[in-house]
Each structure stands twice: as structure tokens, then as C-alpha cells.
Amino acid sequence: MPLRLSLCSCLAATGLAAQGRFTSPPGIGNDGDSVVSSLQPFNTSSGGRRFQYVVDDVRSIPGPGGEALSSVALRPDPAAPTSAARTANVTLVLDHADFAALSTTFATNYSGFEKTHPLGVVNLPATVGGAGFLVTFPLPVVFAYFGANNVTQPNHTALLVEFQTSSVVGGTNYSLDCVDGTTSVSVGRSTYLGLQPCVVPPNVGGFDIIKHGPSTSAGLTTLGQHALRGPANSFGVLAVGANDPDTDFNGRLCTPLRASLDLAVPVTSDALGAVGSFAAPYVLSFPDLTAGAGVTLFTQFAVFDAARAAPQLQVSLSDAVQFDVTGPATVDRRLLYSTSSASAPTGALIATFVPVMRFN
Numbered sequence: 001m002p003l004r005l006s007l008c009s010c011l012a013a014t015g016l017a018a019q020g021r022f023t024s025p026p027g028i029g030n031d032g033d034s035v036v037s038s039l040q041p042f043n044t045s046s047g048g049r050r051f052q053y054v055v056d057d058v059r060s061i062p063g064p065g066g067e068a069l070s071s072v073a074l075r076p077d078p079a080a081p082t083s084a085a086r087t088a089n090v091t092l093v094l095d096h097a098d099f100a101a102l103s104t105t106f107a108t109n110y111s112g113f114e115k116t117h118p119l120g121v122v123n124l125p126a127t128v129g130g131a132g133f134l135v136t137f138p139l140p141v142v143f144a145y146f147g148a149n150n151v152t153q154p155n156h157t158a159l160l161v162e163f164q165t166s167s168v169v170g171g172t173n174y175s176l177d178c179v180d181g182t183t184s185v186s187v188g189r190s191t192y193l194g195l196q197p198c199v200v201p202p203n204v205g206g207f208d209i210i211k212h213g214p215s216t217s218a219g220l221t222t223l224g225q226h227a228l229r230g231p232a233n234s235f236g237v238l239a240v241g242a243n244d245p246d247t248d249f250n251g252r253l254c255t256p257l258r259a260s261l262d263l264a265v266p267v268t269s270d271a272l273g274a275v276g277s278f279a280a281p282y283v284l285s286f287p288d289l290t291a292g293a294g295v296t297l298f299t300q301f302a303v304f305d306a307a308r309a310a311p312q313l314q315v316s317l318s319d320a321v322q323f324d325v326t327g328p329a330t331v332d333r334r335l336l337y338s339t340s341s342a343s344a345p346t347g348a349l350i351a352t353f354v355p356v357m358r359f360n
Contacts, residue, residue, distance in 0.1 A: 021358055021360045022058065022061050022067070023357065023359070024055040024057055024159065024356070024357045024359070025055075025057045025179050025331070025333075026057065026058060026060075028356050029191075029324075030078060031077070031079070031192075032077070032178050032189075032191070032356045033178075033179055033180060033189040034179065034180050034352065035077035035079070035175060035176070035177060036176050036353040036355070037080065037175050038172070038173050039337065039339075040176050040353070040355070041090075041163035041164075042086065042088055042163075042165060042168060042171075043172050043173065043339075044168045044169075044171075045165075045339055047166075047340050047341040047342065048164065048165055048166030048167075048341055048342030049163070049164075049165050049166075049337070049338065049339050049341075050106060050162070050165075050338045050341065050343065050344050050347065051163045051165075051335065051337045051338075052093075052109065052336040052337070052347070053162070053163075053333075053357070054099060054102060054109065054159070054333070054334045054335075054336070055159050055161075055332065055333050055354065056099040056158035056333075057331065057333060058145075058147060058159055059147040059148045059158065059159075060147065062145055062146050062147040062148070062149055063149065065149075066144045066146040066147075066149065067144070067146075067359070068142045068143075069143040069144075069359045069360070070138065070139050070142050070143075070360050071137060071138045071359070072092065072094075072137045072139070072161055072357060072358075072359060073133035073134075073135060073136040073357065073358040073360070074133065074135040074136075074177075074355045074357060075132055075134065075135065075356060075358075076128065076129055076130075076175040076176065077129060077175050077176065077177040077178070078129045079129055079192070079195055080127070080175035080177075081129070081175070082126060082127060082175075083126060083127040083173060083174045083175045084171035085124060085125055085126040085171070086168055086169055086170030086171045086174070087121055087122065087123055087124065087167075087168070087169050087170060088121070088122055088166070088167065088168040088169070089120065089165065089166045090119045090120070090121075090122045090137070090163060090165050091116060091117065091118045091163075091164040092116075092117045092119055092137055092139070092162070092163060093115065093116050093160070093164070094114070094117070094139070094143045094145075094159070094161060095109075095110050095111050095114035095160040095162075096111045096113070096153060096157070096158065096159070097110070097111065097158040097159070097160040098111075098153075098158070099332055100155070102334055102336070102349060103349070104336065104346050104348065104349050105346050106336060106344070106345060106346065109336065110160070111153055111156045113153075114160070115141065115143055117139055117140055117141070121167070122137070124174070129175070133358045145159055145359075158332070159359075161357065164342040164343070165342060166342045177356045178354055179331070179333065180331070180354065181330075181331045181333030181334055181352070181354055182330050182331040182351060183330075184330070185328045185330060186214075186216075186329060186330060187215065187216045187221045187326055187327070188214045188323065188324045188325040189214070189324050190211045190214060190223075190322065190323045191321070191322050192209075192211065192319060192320070192321060192322075193298065193319065193322045194246075194255075194319055194320055195319050196255045196319055197255055197317065197318050197319040198253075198255045198305075198316040198317050198318070200229060200230055200273060200305060200316050201307070203229040203273065205228075206229065206318075207227060207228070207229050207230045207303075207316055207318045207319070208227060208228050208229060208318060208319060209226075209300065209318040209319050209320065210225065210226050210228070210281075211224070211225050211321045211323075212225060212226075212281050212283070213323075214325050216288055219288050220285045220287060220288065221285065221286055221287070221288050221289065221325060222283050223283065223284045223297065223299070224281035224284075225238070225276070225281055225282055225299055225301075226274070226275055226276030226277050226278065226281040226282060227274065227275040227276065227301045227318045228274055229272075229273050229274075230303045230305075230318065231269060231273055231304065231305040231306075231316050232271050232273045233269060233270065234268070234269045234273075234304045234305065235266070235269075235303065236266075236267050236268075236269070236275075236301060236302050236303030236315070237261075237264040237265060237301075237302055238264070238267050238299060238300075238301055239257075239261050239263075239298075239299065239300045239301070239302055240262060240264075240284065241261060241262045241297070241299075242260060242262055242295075242297065243260040243262075243298070244260070244298050244322070245257050245259075251312070252311060252312055252313050253312065253315070253317060254308065254316060255319070257300070258320035259300040259320055260298070265282060267301065267303070269303055275303065275318075284299075288328055289325060289327040289328075291327040291328070291329065292327060293326070293327050294324065294326045295325050296322065296324050297322075298320055298321070299320065299321045299323065300317060300318055300319070300320035301317065302315050302316075302317050302318075331351075334354065335351075335354050336348070336349045
């Protein structure tokens with residue numbers, strides 16, 4: 001209790017807001033749009049690794065008083081296999097960065113007021129897909145993040161989180177759920193929902209849906225999808241819904257229905273059970289949403305399957321896609337990394353493989 005009172009008094013004195021928690025990207029669901037297993041800080045390397053993540057997608061979260069960060073947490077990807085537990089010597093650096101001026105030199109991206117936390121040897125848990133934010137790094141000292149309210153350095157709105165790791169023992173690949181940044185305008189993201197398609201004999205693999213987009217061109221947002229290994233030479237619908245029923249109607253469907261039937265687009269399958277193709281997916285197009293607007297849509301193929309026996313209905317369902325559509329915007333997330341040394345002066349700057357992060 002004395003420690004808790006002391007911390008609260010300190011925050012009150014500095015004007016910092018002790019917010020419960022927030023994520024980068026803000027409001028992220030259970031699964032980001034990508035996953036990384038090898039290009040991450042917690043893989044073995046003779047000279048160590050240096051990974052600098054810079055996210056400007058959280059700049060609007062802090063109020064005038066800033067946010068008090070006491071921990072950084074990562075999570076495994078829900079669809080990834082288990083990663084082995086391990087130990088690593090970890091140094092964690094937090095800072096405000098100028099996102100528009102990022103360079104391939106690590107130190108150049110610092111504000112001059114970076115906070116370096118040598119955490120020493122850290123136990124990293126085994127990861128199981130869908131386990132949540134179990135990879136946690138408590139900070140020995142609270143970090144004040146001001147985002148767009150950074151009065152002293154107005155251009156430094158991005159949150160910089162850097163891992164310097166060495167002496168990794170116990171494993172190589174380590175699953176981390178990610179959301180990639182973009183270098184051009186984006187209109188949202190798409191994720192596979194459930195990954196539980198029906199299996200249509202004689203296929204061994206499932207009736208898989210493949211997502212395209214969302215993308216934008218000439219003021220139109222397009223959502224695309226096609227599928228493989230469904231019932232051959234058949235007919236059905238592409239279900240498009242605003243809700244996820246997540247029900248198999250007490251076993252009457254061979255997999256859960258994950259898209260409400262608010263819109264049913266007629267489809268047909270070919271002799272191999274393909275519904276559309278990479279070159280010719282089934283697409284839905286509509287005018288770009290306005291800035292700040294957003295909508296979530298669910299899509300899933302349902303195709304007549306005469307081979308289904310009672311009590312199941314004569315229909316086979318693909319797995320499903322969740323499209324989180326936004327107005328046109330960039331996704332301001334970047335990674336600067338080196339896999340050769342924990343103290344490398346320079347690295348490669350990319351827009352991919354940036355983990356979903358939670359801050360308390």
C-alpha cells in the first residue's frame with residue numbers, strides 16, 4: 001500500500017494520467033493481420049539483436065497530461081503453433097520519435113530524452129495461439145508518453161519501443177501477433193475468422209476462403225474473396241453480414257456460420273470446387289468511407305452439397321473473413337532492425353512485422 005500511494009502521488013505531481021491500458025493499434029481485436037516467428041527480437045543470435053518498433057497510431061490517445069506506462073506486453077498469434085519458452089538478456093528503450101523523419105540509424109530516431117531500462121535476464125514464456133498478452137515486460141520506472149500532446153517536441157508524437165537482446169537460450173522462432181504498417185493509403189484490414197472450414201470429400205484440406213484487400217482505387221473500396229476445395233460444379237451464395245452468428249445450429253451445419261445473411265451474392269463452383277480465383281475473385285465495391293468512419297463486415301461462402309447426410313443440411317461452408325473497413329488513411333507502424341548485434345548502429349527499416357502491443 002505505501003508503494004501504491006507513492007506511485008499515485010508521483011503521477012498526480014507530474015500531471016500524468018494513470019490510464020488502465022491501451023493497445024497499438026488502438027482497439028485491436030483478438031487477431032492482427034499478420035504474424036512473425038523468426039524476424040523478432042527473441043531469436044538466438046551470436047551477436048544479439050536490435051529491434052526498434054515505432055508506432056504513431058497511438059498519438060491521439062494521451063491527453064494533455066500524457067499517459068503513464070508501466071509495462072509493455074506482446075502476444076502470440078492465435079493461429080501460430082506453440083513457441084518454446086526461453087531466457088534472454090533484454091534492454092528495453094522507450095522514447096518519443098518523429099515518425100516522418102525516421103532513418104536507418106537507430107540513435108538518430110531518439111529524441112534525446114530516451115529512457116533505457118536494462119531488464120537483465122528475462123524469462124519468456126512458451127506461447128500458445130490465442131493466449132493473449134502473456135509476454136510482458138514491466139518497466140522499473142514509469143515512462144511518460146505524450147503523443148500528439150508532446151509540447152516540448154511537437155513533431156515527436158510516435159511511441160518508440162526498442163528491444164536489445166542477447167544470450168537467448170531455449171529456442172529460435174517465437175510467435176508474435178502483428179499488424180503491418182503501410183507506405184500508401186489503406187482502407188482497413190482483413191483477418192481470417194475461425195479457420196474452421198468444412199471438409200468436402202475427396203479433398204483432405206478444408207473449403208478455404210482466400211481474402212483480397214480491403215483496397216481502394218478511384219474513390220472505391222473493394223473487398224475480395226475466392227475459395228478452394230468446395231463442392232464441385234455446384235451453386236451457392238457469398239454471405240455478407242454485419243454480424244457474426246458463430247453457430248452451427250446444433251450440428252446441422254458442418255462448421256459454424258460466421259456471417260449473417262444480410263446480403264447473399266449468388267456464386268457457382270467449378271469442377272475442382274473452386275469459387276472464383278486469384279485472378280477473378282468475387283468482389284464487393286462501394287464508395288470510400290469518410291475519414292474517421294469505420295464498419296465491420298463478415299463474409300463466408302455457402303455452397304449446396306448433395307453429399308451431406310442428415311441431420312446436417314445439404315450445404316458446405318468455407319471458413320470466414322472479417323473486414324474492418326475504415327476511411328482512407330496510412331497505418332503508421334515501422335520496424336528498424338538488426339539481427340547481427342544488440343548494439344548495431346544501423347539496420348533495415350520496413351513497414352511489416354510490427355507486433356501488436358499493449359501498454360499498462
